[in-house]
Amino acid sequence: MQQVNKWPSGLVNKPLRYCPGCGHGIVHRIVGECLEELGIRERTVGIAPVGCSVFADEYFNCDMIQGPHGRGPAIATGIKRSKPECIVFSYQGDGDLASIGMAETVHSAARSENITVIFINNAIYGMTGGQMAPTTLIGQQASTCPRGRTVQANGYPIRVCELLAQLEGARYLERTSTHTAAHVIKAKKAIRQAFQNQIDGKGFSLVEVLSICPTNWGLTPLQSLKFVTEKMMPMYPLGVFRTPDAAAGAATEGGAA
Amino acid sequence: MMYQGIRISGFGGQGVISAGILLAQAGLLEGKNVSWFPAYGAEMRGGTANCSVVIASDEVSSPVVSRPDTVIVMNEPSLAKFEPLVKPGGLLIINSSLVKSQPTRKDIRVVAVACNKIAEEVGTTKIANMVALGAFAGATGAVSVDGIAKALPKVFKRAKPEMLQMNVTALKMGAAAAK
Amino acid sequence: MGEKILMKGNEALAEGAIRAGCRFFSGYPITPQNEVPEYMSWRLPDEGGTFIQAESEVAAINMIYGAAATGIRAMTSSSSPGISLKQEGISYCAGADLPFFYANVVRGGPGLGNIAAAQGDYNQSVRGGGHGDYRVIVMAPNSVDEMGNFPKLCFELAEKYRMPAMVLADGILGQMMEPIEFKFERVDPAKLPAKDWALGNSAGRAKRVVKSYDLREGELEKINLRRMAAYRKIEQDEVRFEAKNCEGADLVVVAYGTSSRIAAGAIKLARDKGLKVGLFRPITLWPFPKKQLAGLAGKAKKLLVVEMSMGQFVDDVRLAVNGAIAVDLYARPAGIPSAEEVMAEIEKACQGIKAAPAATAAAPKQRGRPKGSKNKKTKAKRTVRKRAARKQAKRGRKGGRR
Numbered sequence: 001m002q003q004v005n006k007w008p009s010g011l012v013n014k015p016l017r018y019c020p021g022c023g024h025g026i027v028h029r030i031v032g033e034c035l036e037e038l039g040i041r042e043r044t045v046g047i048a049p050v051g052c053s054v055f056a057d058e059y060f061n062c063d064m065i066q067g068p069h070g071r072g073p074a075i076a077t078g079i080k081r082s083k084p085e086c087i088v089f090s091y092q093g094d095g096d097l098a099s100i101g102m103a104e105t106v107h108s109a110a111r112s113e114n115i116t117v118i119f120i121n122n123a124i125y126g127m128t129g130g131q132m133a134p135t136t137l138i139g140q141q142a143s144t145c146p147r148g149r150t151v152q153a154n155g156y157p158i159r160v161c162e163l164l165a166q167l168e169g170a171r172y173l174e175r176t177s178t179h180t181a182a183h184v185i186k187a188k189k190a191i192r193q194a195f196q197n198q199i200d201g202k203g204f205s206l207v208e209v210l211s212i213c214p215t216n217w218g219l220t221p222l223q224s225l226k227f228v229t230e231k232m233m234p235m236y237p238l239g240v241f242r243t244p245d246a247a248a249g250a251a252t253e254g255g256a257a
Numbered sequence: 258m259m260y261q262g263i264r265i266s267g268f269g270g271q272g273v274i275s276a277g278i279l280l281a282q283a284g285l286l287e288g289k290n291v292s293w294f295p296a297y298g299a300e301m302r303g304g305t306a307n308c309s310v311v312i313a314s315d316e317v318s319s320p321v322v323s324r325p326d327t328v329i330v331m332n333e334p335s336l337a338k339f340e341p342l343v344k345p346g347g348l349l350i351i352n353s354s355l356v357k358s359q360p361t362r363k364d365i366r367v368v369a370v371a372c373n374k375i376a377e378e379v380g381t382t383k384i385a386n387m388v389a390l391g392a393f394a395g396a397t398g399a400v401s402v403d404g405i406a407k408a409l410p411k412v413f414k415r416a417k418p419e420m421l422q423m424n425v426t427a428l429k430m431g432a433a434a435a436k
Numbered sequence: 437m438g439e440k441i442l443m444k445g446n447e448a449l450a451e452g453a454i455r456a457g458c459r460f461f462s463g464y465p466i467t468p469q470n471e472v473p474e475y476m477s478w479r480l481p482d483e484g485g486t487f488i489q490a491e492s493e494v495a496a497i498n499m500i501y502g503a504a505a506t507g508i509r510a511m512t513s514s515s516s517p518g519i520s521l522k523q524e525g526i527s528y529c530a531g532a533d534l535p536f537f538y539a540n541v542v543r544g545g546p547g548l549g550n551i552a553a554a555q556g557d558y559n560q561s562v563r564g565g566g567h568g569d570y571r572v573i574v575m576a577p578n579s580v581d582e583m584g585n586f587p588k589l590c591f592e593l594a595e596k597y598r599m600p601a602m603v604l605a606d607g608i609l610g611q612m613m614e615p616i617e618f619k620f621e622r623v624d625p626a627k628l629p630a631k632d633w634a635l636g637n638s639a640g641r642a643k644r645v646v647k648s649y650d651l652r653e654g655e656l657e658k659i660n661l662r663r664m665a666a667y668r669k670i671e672q673d674e675v676r677f678e679a680k681n682c683e684g685a686d687l688v689v690v691a692y693g694t695s696s697r698i699a700a701g702a703i704k705l706a707r708d709k710g711l712k713v714g715l716f717r718p719i720t721l722w723p724f725p726k727k728q729l730a731g732l733a734g735k736a737k738k739l740l741v742v743e744m745s746m747g748q749f750v751d752d753v754r755l756a757v758n759g760a761i762a763v764d765l766y767a768r769p770a771g772i773p774s775a776e777e778v779m780a781e782i783e784k785a786c787q788g789i790k791a792a793p794a795a796t797a798a799a800p801k802q803r804g805r806p807k808g809s810k811n812k813k814t815k816a817k818r819t820v821r822k823r824a825a826r827k828q829a830k831r832g833r834k835g836g837r838r
Contacts, residue, residue, distance in 0.1 A: 012643075042639040047502075048647075057645045063635040065505050066647035068528050071498035074490070078502025078510070081486040082460055083636045086506075104498070107491035278613060282442050285615050291442070293613040297468055297551070318701025319694075320612045323774040411442075 010035030012061045019126075021221035023211025024052060026178045027120060028059055030188045031089070034195050035062060044087040045079050047072045051093040052126040060091075070101020073108035076115040087198055089116040095125045098134040098158050105164070112169030112203035116194045119160060119206055122213040123232060130216035134158045137235055141218075161208050161241040172197050172205035173241035179212065179228040183238075190240075202244040210236055229254075259289075259314040261399040262322035265389075266307035266339050267331025267352070272386035275412065276329075277308035280390060282408035283400045284312035292320035305334055312399050327397060329389050330356060331372065350392050350435070352385065368396050370434045376427055384427040391431020402428050440615040445605065446471035446513075448584030448616050449539055450479065453511050456588035457623035458537070459485035460510040462499035464492055464518060467551045468607040469541035472513040493518040497525030504529060504536040505646045507634030509591050509625060513539040515607075516557050517548065519565070526600055527566030531648025533633070533663075535594035537587055539603040541610035544770035553607035553694055554770045555744035561604045562722040562752065569660055571667050573601035573674070574721040576692040580614035582719075588620050593674060597666055598633075604721060606744070608694045608772070676719035677728055681707070685714030686789050687782060688732055690753050690763075691742040692718050694772070699742050702778035711786050721749075726756040733760035740764045740785045742778055744771065764788070 007013050010032030018024045035041040041062050048056035050069035057064035067075045072090030080088045097105050097119050108115065124142055125131040132142040132149060135157050139148045149157075164170040172194055176187035187209055194205035210232050212224035219227060233254030240252070263280065267273040277293050284291040295308040309322035327348040328339045332355050343349050345364045354373030370392045372385040379388075394402045406425045413421070443451070450472045453461075461476040473489060480487040486503075490496035496512050503510040514522060519540045529536055542557045544550035564570045573593050577583045583605060590601035635644055650656045681703070682688050691699040696717040706713045716732065716739075718725050732739065739761055741750040746769045754763050766773070766781040 043637055045506075045635045054649070057647055061643055063638050063643055064645045064647075065502065065532075065635060066645070066649060067501060068498060068524055071494065071501075071525070074495040074498035075502035075505075077488065077495075078460070078462065078499035078504075079506055079635065080502075081488065081499075082503040082506040082508045082510070086636055103491050104495050107495065278442070281613055285440065285442055291615065293442075294608060295611055297607075297611050315704070316700070317614070317697075318704070318775055319698045319772075320608060320614070321772055321774075324776070 008032040008036045010041050010061055012059055014058070016059060017055060018052060019213075019215040021212060021214040021224060022052070023122060023178050023209070023213070024120065026184055027118065027187070027191075027209050027211065028056070030184070030191050031091070031118060032060065033188065034192045035060070038192070038195055038199065040087045040195065040199065043085060044089065045083075047075050047079075047088070047090040049090070049092045049096040050127075051096050053091055053093060053120065054127065056091050070096050070099070071104055072096065072101065073104040073113065073115065073117060076117075077108055077111070077113050080113060080115050084114075087116070087195065089118060089195070091118045092120065093126070094119070094121045094123065094133045094135040098160050102134075105160070106167070109164050109167050109170040109204045109206070112171060114198055114201055114203050115205075116198050117204075117206040118191065118194075119208040120211045121160070121208050121236065122211045123157070124213050124216045126213050126216055135160075135236070137231055140231070142216075157235060159236060161206070164206060165241040169204055170206065170242055171203040171244045173208075175208040175210070175236060175238050175241065177210040177228055177233070177238055179210070179225045197244060208236075210238075259312075259399070261312045261327060261397065262325045263310040263312070263327045263329065263393070264307060264322050264325040264339055264342065265310065265329040265331070266305065266335035267386075269304055269306045271306075271331045272383070273306050273329075273331055274308050276386040276390050277310045279405060279408050279412050280310045280312070280393070280400065282412050283404040284310075286407050286411075287400055287404045289313060289400075290315065290317050292317040294320040294322075305332070307335070307339075327393060329393060331385070331389060332356065333358065336360065348396060350389060350396065352389060354385070366396075368392060368435050370431060372431070375430050375434060379427045379430065380423045384424055387424045387427035388431035388434070391428035391433075392435035393431075394428070395432030395435035402432050440617045442613050443580055443584065443616050444471055444611065444613050445580045445583040446541065446610040447475045448580045449513070449587060449603065449605070449610075450475035452584035452618060453537065453587040453591075454479055454483055454485070455618055455620070455622045456591050457509045457625040457628060458511045458587070458591070459483065459625050460500070460503040460508050461486070461512065462488040462490045462496040462503070463512050463514060464490050464496050466493075466515045466518045468543060468553075468610050469513050469515045469539070471610070472539065472541070493521035494525070497522040500536050500538075501525050501529055501532075501534065504534040505532070505635045507631040507636070509537070509628075511537045511539075511587070513541065515541045515543045515551075516545050516554075519557065519560070523560075523566035526572065527564070527568050527570065528648050529600050530564070530566070530570035530572065531568060532646045533598040534600075534646065535591070535598050536600055537590045537594055537602070538600065539587075539605060542604065542606040549770065551607060552770065553609070553744065553772055555606060555693060555695060555749070556746075556769060557604065558721070558743070558745055558748040561602065562724065570599075570663065571670075571722055572599060573597070573670065573723075574604050575602070575676070576604045576719060576721050577609060578693050578696045578717065580609070580612060581616045583609055584616045585619050588623065595631075597670060599666075604693065606694050671723040671726075674720060675723045675725045675728070677725040678715075678717040678719060679728070680715045680717075682714035682716055682732060682736065684712060685735075686712040686737045687740055687785050688714045688716050688736045688738075689740045689742055689778075689782065690716045690718075690729070692721060692749065695742045695744055698773055698775055699778055701775035702782055705775060705779045706782045706786075711782065713782055713786070721752075724752050724756065729753060729756040730758065730760065733757050736761065737789045738762045738764060738785055740766060740781060742766045742768075742773065742781070744768050744773070762788075
């Protein structure tokens with residue numbers, strides 16, 4: 001009999017403690033599979049952020065370091081420059097990467113550090129209990145904008161891929177999602193490419209993953225998946241924004257009509 | 258026991274900072290304890306520069322020379338700033354090419370040397386600082402002209418031999434002018 | 437090793453670190469320490485090392501956090517405001533037991549302050565500096581020679597105890613030139629022993645995790661207790677100081693760094709006048725030479741602390757002698773005293789000695805932790821508590837009368 005599914009060696013074989021319906025589990029599994037399939041697990045160092053995925057250091061089956069809020073790309077820089085033979089990835093949420101850590105994100109991309117950044121965008125602060133994120137949508141409620149985010153009070157959400165696409169050093173930028181099985185497969189392809197780029201010495205790669213947070217969105221998992229297509233994707237269109245070989249790409253799915 | 262606390266002051270570009278380093282290097286070559294300390298950062302942006310040098314037989318305590326034994330004044334504004342600091346009985350060396358005011362203190366020795374004029378005779382006003390250092394060596398004997406000459410290639414590592422030679426000439430003429 | 441060369445303090449620090457095996461530097465420009473990154477930027481690549489000018493001090497310290505986790509000898513430097521920005525990362529390194537070396541070339545503060553030499557970052561340095569309960573080893577050079585020779589000591593201590601170690605310098609020590617002799621053999625990083633905690637190639641071993649958190653019930657305290665025990669050992673074994681002319685001195689001047697140099701000049705003047713004055717200079721500010729200072733109590737009649745701050749360092753001196761000897765303070769917050777000014781303070785302090793009887797009579801019988809069984813300890817605690825209760829009652833009564 002042929003085995004069609006198994007626990008990937010890139011993940012520690014233990015239950016994840018994320019909330020029911022949380023998107024982290026899917027992306028963790030994708031990363032774990034990539035580490036195995038690319039044969040890089042034993043030379044990979046991962047960086048866990050501050051946020052829900054602070055526990056990622058327990059889950060990924062490779063050397064891990066947990067760092068200060070938002071500083072993943074700086075830590076990755078220190079590791080990669082000290083051990084260029086290692087594969088280094090930083091796993092970050094939206095508050096971590098696009099708010100407190102924006103400077104580190106932009107500058108590590110500008111320097112084109114040969115690292116891989118996995119960016120989970122769920123438009124909310126999860127760990128601290130549902131506060132507004134830099135990617136929270138206009139009108140979306142959060143515990144620090146209980147009447148919904150307004151432009152007047154909170155300004156506009158940030159599109160990270162589009163922002164970074166302005167930088168020559170950002171060599172690979174793709175926004176993906178995990179709201180359908182087909183999208184999960186696409187997300188895996190993107191994340192695998194982001195690791196392959198590093199193996200090939202192509203420079204800074206970032207994959208943004210639209211992810212659901214039923215707990216803090218106050219929605220069921222099914223409603224949450226709908227929220228991704230109806231609310232998030234118009235603001236955050238999926239697609240490849242930069243590749244090592246071509247300059248800026250274009251959105252292929254979603255976006256405001 | 259020998260101790261010389263020196264302050265050198267002038268416009269940025271007159272070489273007062275490098276003259277100070279040269280003096281400290283010369284003192285080191287002659288087996289003395291030395292220190293050099295610049296006025297740095299924003300202080301230098303105003304256009305004037307100065308530094309402290311100590312040459313001593315004992316260990317140097319403070320590298321900041323607040324009451325100098327010798328002050329070398331390379332431009333007009335430096336005279337007003339540093340003349341009052343000279344120790345009673347101390348020495349004030351003035352670049353009379355650029356300093357037109359007269360010092361007012363009577364309790365110090367004043368040596369006026371036309372540093373720019375002499376430097377120009379040697380070849381370039383850029384080495385007016387060397388004339389002043391020569392004057393210092395001639396007037397105090399704290400370091401010798403030879404000692405400063407030996408320090409030159411250690412401080413100006415990329416200088417051409419003919420430039421170094423011009424520096425030595427300027428040192429000698431400065432020493433002669435101070436005697 | 438060998439010849440004495442004339443070098444700037446900042447450059448000596450950088451060169452000393454490289455000779456000590458440092459192969460990673462990340463930093464951000466700030467006066468008066470700019471010569472350190474500038475020097476590293478051309479010198480480190482020649483040695484096969486990495487120099488990065490980071491986008492901020494915050495990024496710089498986190499690059500250090502990452503680099504140090506791979507076991508490489510990593511260093512950063514800054515001056516006061518920049519060190520404040522680095523404190524979060526330093527706390528993480530302390531919490532993750534990562535060794536690294538940093539230098540603070542202190543300038544005037546608070547806020548933007550000025551760029552002259554000062555000693556206002558004393559408390560920040562010796563009390564840990566960032567959030568949480570931790571220490572860093574603090575070495576206070578007072579010459580360019582020590583600026584160049586201390587980085588190696590710092591790296592070694594940092595690795596021995598797996599914690600950050602720093603040099604606390606100032607604008608004068610950074611900017612001045614003096615002769616220096618590097619008194620150690622160059623360290624070849626390839627020959628340093630492998631670290632059994634370093635991240636990188638995990639083939640053939642279990643995965644390693646570097647982190648500063650532990651959310652499990654009671655676990656963080658266990659980690660902190662283990663760290664506390666290490667700190668106690670450091671306080672016993674790693675104290676460094678210099679005592680000059682302290683035997684038979686009536687007055688001992690206590691100062692560190694630049695202040696201690698100026699004090700030395702003043703003491704020379706004082707001894708020429710026949711005053712019996714000595715100098716005590718802590719070289720490690722943490723661990724602090726408590727015992728050695730307390731030992732002066734029975735001998736000298738008074739201590740005079742000279743510091744370029746409002747009175748931070750003096751607190752540690754007073755804690756060390758615990759009332760056994762009078763401690764005067766000459767404070768120059770963001771000022772640089774001259775030897776003559778310190779000399780005047782010495783004379784003032786000496787007059788005080790003549791006027792008042794020796795303070796030794798008032799010395800408490802004992803200081804330090806009571807030794808012996810746990811029972812004794814509890815007893816001592818109980819006594820203290822009883823006394824406090826009595827005091828409280830007294831105060832209460834007084835209050836009542838009012």
